[in-house]
Amino acid sequence: MREKRHYDFIVTGAGSAGCVLAARLSESGKYRVLLLEAGAEDKGFWVHTPLGYPMLFANPRVNWMFDSEPLPELNGRTTYMPRGKILGGTSSINGMVYIRGHPRDYDGWRQRGCAGWDFDNVLPYFRRAEDQSRGADDFHGAGGPLKVSDHQETYSLADAFIEAGVQAGIPANRDFNGDRQEGIGYYQTNTYRGRRWSTAKGYLKPARSRANLDVETGAHVTSIRVEGGVATGIEYRTPHGVAIAHARREVVVAGGVFGSPQLLMLSGIGPADHLQSHGIPVVRDVPTVGANLHDHFYIQLMFRSTEPVTLNDVARSRIRQLKAGLQYVLLRKGVLSTNGIYAGAFVRTDPAFERPDLQINMNAWSVATRTRSGMEPHPFPGFTLSPVHLRPEGRGEVRLKSADPMAPPSIRFKFLTSDYDMRAMIAGVRLVRKISQQGALRRFVAEEMQPGQDCDSQADMEAFVRRLAYANLHPVGTCRMGSDAAAVVDPRLRVNGVGSLRVVDASIMPDIVAGNTNAPTIMIAEKASDMILADARAA
Template identity: 60%
Template sequence: MTAETYDYIVTGAGSAGCVLAARLTESGRYKVLLLEAGGKDNKFWIHVPMGYAKTFVDPKVNWKFESEPEQELNNRTMYQPRGKVLGGTSSINGMIYMRGNAADYDQWRQLGNEGWDYDSVLPYFRKAEDNERGADEFHGSGGPLRVSNQPYEWEIAKALLEACQQAGIPYNPDFNGAKQEGCGYYQTTTKDKRRWSTAAAYLRMAKGRPNLTIRTNAHATRVLFDGRKATGVEFRTPKGLETAHAGREVIVSGGAYGSPQLLQLSGVGPAQHLTEMGIDIVHDMPGVGSNLQDHFNTYCTYRISKNLSLNALQYSLSHRLVAGAQYVFLRSGPMSGNGLYVGALVRSDKRLERPDLQFNISAWSTIDRTADGIISHPFPGISISPVHLAPEGRGTVRLRANDPFAPPEIKFNFLRSEGDMRVMIAGVRIARSIARQHALQRLMMGETAPGVAVHSDEDIAADVRQRGVSNLHPVGTCGMGQGPMAVVDPRLRVHGIAGLRVVDASIMPVIVAGNTNAPTIMIAEKASDMIQDDARAAA
């Protein structure tokens, strides 16, 4: 087939790619091709907030990656659901709107990344946002991304929030406002009680533009180069292998796993590894696929006496039928929310300057969450999940083979340091403190995990190694900065390569203290401005 030429080619229609496609085509000046390996976002469960449990394991919209065995976790692998659909992981995630701590971005700037301090990125958070609470110093109104309050004041959520305050955690009305520390209700990326992914927020308004071409089921297999200049992309479709040329830039936006994988397949990465894979080296970059970071968490689960949890949606047919009817006909009931109503940001050690633990407090309790499915307890239950926000461990993403369709090799190196384990032990003890409070005692029937037999630090550490999991916030594998391990500069241009950028969560030099979807959208908003500024400067 004759290869077409575009100004920009974006590989990956995920949380960042959809933003880029929409923003780069707004003026009508640039012709953009957006490639997505998955299909359209037209499956019913994508758009239902509680449909998360379905998309979590659906191979039609989910890459269903698995990590390598983790040495410090009894050689267990970590399941890694990643979106394979328009909207990417924003179409299958838990929809929590959390930006991280202001100090995270100031740290990026201190590492040499000019223009990424909090004052510089805040306008892009506000630009993206259409917050239900309206605009203020910290929030935007009228942007593409709808950010909503919890749809109802659930009885169990109110009790959980009261318990947090009774445990000494102050109430915080806005985790994304003047301060992060405290407990409060989560806001979500939903609109009219439906998921509001970046495909819904950005692509719907852009897809009719004549200068935007969206290709689904189009798997990018290689970036094409003329020497050290990116010139296009090779991609596989159901019709076969195709190529497209980029007159200005190729923008890699495949996420923390997909972006380093595509760069390595294209000859940009650690030279020794590429040689082992039989790939011709375009540019030796040891940082491509290094610096992998993720939050780590475990679960404290409790059986409760009243049927206030969401477990019944799995074990009771009648509850499913009622909840389904409520949602379909009235857009109400438990399926209209995400089940993660309340959170808390705390410091594991009062000497710390900012929170290093996030507690996701859920109206369900599970026995297991794997690639085979989410298995709830067959009785009402809740979960209090401590998440370590500042892990010391660093991992890698490498190729398994010279094959774009083979899943990448993912190694986290969780809990290699005493400090990481110390924070997790503190997190379990704080979770138990919340559960002991008066607001919950009228409901409590007992701790189902770790269980009362797990009491000493040694017992808790052993349980964390056996049950702890990735919190599904991978970042950092194409890190921004200077020096031999940096992949992109502060304008997200790949060092040493012309016409090539990376725009997604992989560019984070250090993981933010909170959920990573909102920061990824911010990165893309800022990148779109930088890309167009650079195009005007070059004209």
């Protein structure tokens, strides 16, 4: 067992939040910071190539490759949950779409008792993080660590999708993160000059030269040390054995929606009866650790294309692959410089709703198989339109499978447990069909392959959703923030009942935001870093 020297702050997990925290907490040079990551350095061609993320979808070198427990509502299926096991975490393996959510999402957090988390209070942190390629304005920042860029080129299929959406009655929207979210248009991405821009790239890389910041990879944190109700350090495993590090000020848990509650429970902080069932001594009975798990939910409608303008055509042609590779290596342009998720829409499934509850993603490919081992594109031109339910009502939980810290957690979702959840999904399917039948897009549609036009009745639609819908890989909520006694963390993200311990990642969200969750997670870490430093100065 190796004893490490003392640090002011120890951050467990170098993901979307952890890299931000390490960079900001070490920025002044005043505090010694240790950042620990179970995975590897963010190296490799496909890690930094935007269209490389399908290659990372099932790569155990960079991916935890979690699976949920079987879901009765999905005919007993599991749902695969890739999570980043690498510097940058999931920001190093995700689809790079930059979406913040709707302003009312954050106002809703405040209404649930999370003072200081309304949109007016979080907007400055979104702006501070951002280096917006279009420049700064009331909603956007320039000069921050996180690159936010337009696609370098437009694409005929994406143009047709956007035009068809307008024909179907959806207003055009050039900026989903501006003065309104509703509408249809191109996405912006966390890329820069044809390269992925993760938090490892934007935040951690410039900070690693600081003498007061230590970064260890291959370091799997197994427990938090708590003495007299205060977190004093951590224990972790490395290729060289077990090590201990001591925290003079705080331990900050940033292991993600599955990793953070798992580490708390392994450390004796969680539901007492559950911990005792695994022989773990109870340090603090917090019944809601691991509860409130939820995620967006989506289904894919796939279309055979009349024209060879999809990524399937690149995947099935050696000549096109060579051309794309040369174009990327020499110019950082072409299909490899994109994420393939070119455009999207935010809409309401009911006109009476005050804000969107559905997102539609346009993917420039279609897949014949989608398994835990990866995805296989169709051997012909194809594209996919995916309705995503943004406001699911079901709430699941994360629990321990065993007291072995190297074992994966037990992930139990509760999808489709309300009538509204199913209605929203079916409304999304019908809206996607409406868009596909508009003149602008219809010329690209040879046929609807999935589910096929025969799937039209309510019963058929429900069966389609239960058979082929998935979690949208935006899990949140398992260390819920709130001002009530049942919350895991308070609005300053301090773990209730345990001193010098915080959780900072997407697990603290009381409710999921309407959109991709990477940008909000970065915002949470930016805001948390200010709170941690303010408390340190006041101590």
